[in-house]
Amino acid sequence: MRDLLQEIWESLRRNKVRTCLTGLAVAWGIFMLIVLVGAGNGLLNAFLSDTGNGFASNTMLVGGGRTSKPYDGFKQGRRISIKDKDMDILRDPQFSDKVDLISTSLSKSGYTMTYGRRYFTNVMLTGTYPSDAEMNRVKMLAGRFINQKDITDKRKVIIITHLHAKNFLTGGTDYERLLGQSVKVGNLSFTIIGVRHGEENTDDRELYVPYSTIKSIFGLSDDVDGVTFSFHGLTTEAESDAFEKEVRTAFNAAHRAAPDDNSAVWIWNRFSQYLQTEKAKSLLITALWIIGLFTLISGVVGVSNIMLITVKERTHEFGIRKALGARPGSILKLIVTESVLITAFFGYIGMLLGMIACEILDATVGQSKVVIFGESMKMLDNPTVGLGTAIGATVVLIVAGTLAGIFPARQAASVKPIEALRAD
Amino acid sequence: MLIELKGVHKTYDNGQPLHVLKGIDLEIEKGEFVSIMGASGSGKSTLLNILGILDNYDEGEYHLAGKLIKNLSERESATYRNQMIGFVFQSFNLIGFKTAVENVELPLFYQGVNRHRRHEAAMAYLEKMGLTGWASHYPNEMSGGQKQRVAIARALITHPEIILADEPTGALDSKTSVEVMELLTRLNREDGVTIIVVTHESGVANCADKIVHIKDGLIERIEDNRQHHSSMFGTDTIMK
Numbered sequence: 001m002r003d004l005l006q007e008i009w010e011s012l013r014r015n016k017v018r019t020c021l022t023g024l025a026v027a028w029g030i031f032m033l034i035v036l037v038g039a040g041n042g043l044l045n046a047f048l049s050d051t052g053n054g055f056a057s058n059t060m061l062v063g064g065g066r067t068s069k070p071y072d073g074f075k076q077g078r079r080i081s082i083k084d085k086d087m088d089i090l091r092d093p094q095f096s097d098k099v100d101l102i103s104t105s106l107s108k109s110g111y112t113m114t115y116g117r118r119y120f121t122n123v124m125l126t127g128t129y130p131s132d133a134e135m136n137r138v139k140m141l142a143g144r145f146i147n148q149k150d151i152t153d154k155r156k157v158i159i160i161t162h163l164h165a166k167n168f169l170t171g172g173t174d175y176e177r178l179l180g181q182s183v184k185v186g187n188l189s190f191t192i193i194g195v196r197h198g199e200e201n202t203d204d205r206e207l208y209v210p211y212s213t214i215k216s217i218f219g220l221s222d223d224v225d226g227v228t229f230s231f232h233g234l235t236t237e238a239e240s241d242a243f244e245k246e247v248r249t250a251f252n253a254a255h256r257a258a259p260d261d262n263s264a265v266w267i268w269n270r271f272s273q274y275l276q277t278e279k280a281k282s283l284l285i286t287a288l289w290i291i292g293l294f295t296l297i298s299g300v301v302g303v304s305n306i307m308l309i310t311v312k313e314r315t316h317e318f319g320i321r322k323a324l325g326a327r328p329g330s331i332l333k334l335i336v337t338e339s340v341l342i343t344a345f346f347g348y349i350g351m352l353l354g355m356i357a358c359e360i361l362d363a364t365v366g367q368s369k370v371v372i373f374g375e376s377m378k379m380l381d382n383p384t385v386g387l388g389t390a391i392g393a394t395v396v397l398i399v400a401g402t403l404a405g406i407f408p409a410r411q412a413a414s415v416k417p418i419e420a421l422r423a424d
Numbered sequence: 425m426l427i428e429l430k431g432v433h434k435t436y437d438n439g440q441p442l443h444v445l446k447g448i449d450l451e452i453e454k455g456e457f458v459s460i461m462g463a464s465g466s467g468k469s470t471l472l473n474i475l476g477i478l479d480n481y482d483e484g485e486y487h488l489a490g491k492l493i494k495n496l497s498e499r500e501s502a503t504y505r506n507q508m509i510g511f512v513f514q515s516f517n518l519i520g521f522k523t524a525v526e527n528v529e530l531p532l533f534y535q536g537v538n539r540h541r542r543h544e545a546a547m548a549y550l551e552k553m554g555l556t557g558w559a560s561h562y563p564n565e566m567s568g569g570q571k572q573r574v575a576i577a578r579a580l581i582t583h584p585e586i587i588l589a590d591e592p593t594g595a596l597d598s599k600t601s602v603e604v605m606e607l608l609t610r611l612n613r614e615d616g617v618t619i620i621v622v623t624h625e626s627g628v629a630n631c632a633d634k635i636v637h638i639k640d641g642l643i644e645r646i647e648d649n650r651q652h653h654s655s656m657f658g659t660d661t662i663m664k
Contacts, residue, residue, distance in 0.1 A: 003533060010521050320517045323478060324578070325506020325534040328498050417478045417505070420517055421469070421590060 023346030025299035033292025034354025042383020057274035063226035071258035101131035127214030142175035143194030158190035161198025307408035319419025328413035339405025347397035432484035462638035510579025514594035549577035569600035
């Protein structure tokens with residue numbers, strides 16, 4: 001191996017400029033690949049950050065709707081509203097092997113929340129269950145979320161967002177200080193038990209209270225906003241859609257709507273959406289890889305070309321080597337290894353520069369925000385490539401180097417030993 | 425019998441068939457010093473290529489040290505060349521970017537001998553050629569005679585059955601030519617190396633004990649030259 005490397009080093013040393021120019025094309029190709037994939041990742045991260053982190057992907061939301069066809073003696077266009085007892089549908093043995101957590105929520109808005117001299121108008125109170133914390137990925141910054149005891153005792157406790165808390169603390173972030181304090185919502189007094197993270201971009205300012213509390217205060221009817229539940233054991237989109245259909249049929253049956261009526265209840269299948277997003281993501285990344293690879297091809301062709309010239313120049317030398325007993329395989333190995341080394345060496349330089357470019361992108365564009373449709377969002381979020389891309393690019397380089405070397409190497413290996421006798 | 429050729433024919437077919445060797449019968453014993461002479465186009469180079477397993481032949485048989493050399497794969501012929509034949513070329517054919525000692529090592533490299541042992545062996549042969557001080561020099565830093573002695577060291581390093589020298593003095597001046605031929609003669613006399621020299625110079629041929637004259641693809645005559653009186657220019661000089 002050492003001998004082989006020494007041979008290659010000698011050969012490269014004799015053609016420094018040529019080797020470097022060739023290497024530049026390869027470095028450029030892999031640089032483009034890394035920057036493209038990195039920027040693509042950043043773009044995806046930026047656009048998907050809300051949907052990606054806002055809730056658990058294995059959940060489904062069911063809400064009320066309007067029937068689209070007459071059924072069971074009812075006319076079409078009948079309003080269907082979800083009741084809190086609809087949660088029992090999901091506890092049925094038909095679903096119990098898949099469904100994990102079930103929660104419901106009921107929101108009332110239009111209140112004013114007052115804390116000392118500070119107040120917020122038109123706030124929304126949402127009654128919910130402890131399991132909502134997991135399903136909607138509620139980020140607690142201080143205190144705790146609603147627990148079962150709050151539900152049972154119908155406690156008047158409330159969880160505010162850090163946006164409210166900041167205001168109450170006149171800009172401070174010592175949220176712990178607010179725990180145990182009272183706020184007035186309408187003319188009712190609630191005790192703050194937790195401060196959660198509220199998303200600035202999406203006007204996420206709901207105030208969470210126990211479902212039983214809001215129900216006892218306002219709930220003359222059983223109507224709720226909807227039912228949220230989480231499930232497990234599904235992997236494909238087809239499975240997910242089939243499960244969604246089962247759920248729809250069960251809800252339709254409970255509300256005396258046609259089993260195939262798609263608008264009687266509204267279902268948001270976050271799992272299917274998640275799978276679709278993942279698919280779109282991988283499609284985009286694949287497209288970027290392909291563009292990057294095409295850029296790389298020009299580099300690889302360059303290497304192949306230069307190796308062919310090298311082989312041509314060294315024909316006499318290969319003839320001598322063969323006359324002295326070099327087997328075709330040893331010459332093949334020499335050229336292919338040389339090609340792989342050139343490609344890999346310059347490829348790694350390109351990869352390194354690409355990663356540096358990604359970091360620069362992250363430090364500049366990645367930190368700035370733009371306003372799109374009135375929402376401020378990041379242009380790029382963490383536009384870097386992972387270890388997977390680096391390994392993938394390494395494999396690409398080795399394969400590319402081998403491909404670039406194989407033609408010249410075969411030509412070199414086929415040099416006749418008689419070439420050695422040809423005086424030049 | 426070290427070399428045994430029986431009815432060897434060779435035809436090149438480049439558009440028009442060219443019958444170069446028309447039935448060569450030749451026997452060479454171990455330890456002989458033979459020269460093959462002929463005008464250009466006589467077929468002597470083709471014969472050398474076949475003897476050196478650099479080229480195939482169409483008809484007949486060629487036995488080298490008891491082995492039939494016929495229809496070998498590239499791999500096999502590479503191995504045989506490496507183990508049984510040492511080449512000395514007109515244009516030296518040293519690899520320019522390798523030092524003298526690295527050039528001498530090369531045949532052992534293809535035998536898979538480790539770095540240390542092949543370096544030792546190469547240094548020993550360079551010493552024998554009186555080139556110890558030139559071991560780390562590159563070919564372009566050496567004179568023609570020195571280069572040819574490096575080439576001879578390279579040819580000897582694998583202890584081959586035969587040394588095939590193709591116009592070994594073709595690129596040398598007359599003084600150096602004499603030195604190189606004396607070196608080959610000494611190797612033959614003292615170490616019993618079998619040497620075949622292909623040349624068109626009668627002075628060079630005269631160093632050999634046996635001269636094979638080739639004409640139009642056939643052996644014209646085999647001359648016993650143990651008295652070394654073949655060259656009309658005398659025994660001590662090589663006419664350039």
